[in-house]
Ligand SMILES: [Fe+2]
């Protein structure tokens with residue numbers, strides 16, 4: 001069973017961003033499936049790297065869009081992104097050192113963070129992005 005299932009409540013109505021968010025869901029699910037089937041540590045590590053890379057790229061993309069749209073809460077939004085990036089980075093460092101196990105709690109934490117962030121903070125910038133693109 002997938003950890004995250006995409007539905008319309010996650011859509012922010014901006015195609016590129018919806019595609020990136022559903023891409024993130026897919027990687028979290030891939031990681032979850034690999035963990036549940038007991039895949040080797042190097043497989044999990046590679047998937048974690050993929051998730052971190054994709055997340056960092058997505059955050060940078062969103063921040064560029066918010067900046068271009070002169071979104072007034074950019075600083076706060078960026079702080080949320082930085083906070084998660086740091087938490088995941090700390091986990092990665094522990095994991096690679098061998099003193100942090102990849103477990104369901106981490107995946108639940110990531111899933112909760114992602115879904116809440118999309119449904120709250122991300123949705124808040126949408127009117128600015130749309131106004132900026134002249135829609
Ligand atoms: Fe996002």
Ligand SMILES: [Fe+2]
Pocket residue numbers: 062077081117121122
């Ligand atoms: Fe965001």
